[in-house]
Amino acid sequence: MLEVKETFQERMKRVTAWLGKTxxxxxxxxxxxxxxxxxxxxxxxxxxxxxxxxxxxxDWQANNEALNNSGRVISSYLFAGVKIWIITEANREYTTALLPSEY
Known part of the structure; x- marks a missing residue:
């Protein structure tokens, strides 16, 4: 059996496909x-x-449920020392990085 290894770019494309336009x-x-x-x-x-x-x-649990129920998904991280949110819309067309104050 031949094992095909995907490239990093192929893996990124596969993993991030559900994000829509970033x-x-x-x-x-x-x-x-x-x-x-x-x-x-x-x-x-x-x-x-x-x-x-x-x-x-x-919110972690709500995100996991949203993956199966086509809901909005939100995550939060520190970026350059500032809290940002990344939100994927329920329709999966867009994923946006923004400051919480911009929501």
């Missing part, structure tokens, strides 16, 4: 100069694999 607000874009695109991409990846970051336990 977007950032201007405030998060401004934070990139204090951090990096790679760190932000890592947070989108964590969101995609179900690591919801700093959310409360009840």
């Amino acid at each position: 977007c950032v607000t201007q405030a998060v874009q401004d934070l990139i100069v204090r951090s990096s695109y790679e760190e932000l991409a890592n947070l989108f990846y964590r969101h995609a694999i179900g690591d919801w970051g700093l959310v409360a336990d009840d």
Whole structure:
């Protein structure tokens, strides 16, 4: 049996497909100069694999249920020392990184 190993790019595409189009607000874009695109991409990846970051336990459970019920999914992380949210809309068309104050 031949084992086919997927490339990192193929794995990222497969894992993040349910996120839809990824977007950032201007405030998060401004934070990139204090951090990096790679760190932000890592947070989108964590969101995609179900690591919801700093959310409360009840929100963690709600996110897990939303994956099966087509609900909105929200995660929270520190990015450049600032709390950000990453939200995937219920219709899975968009996933946006934003500051909580922008919600």
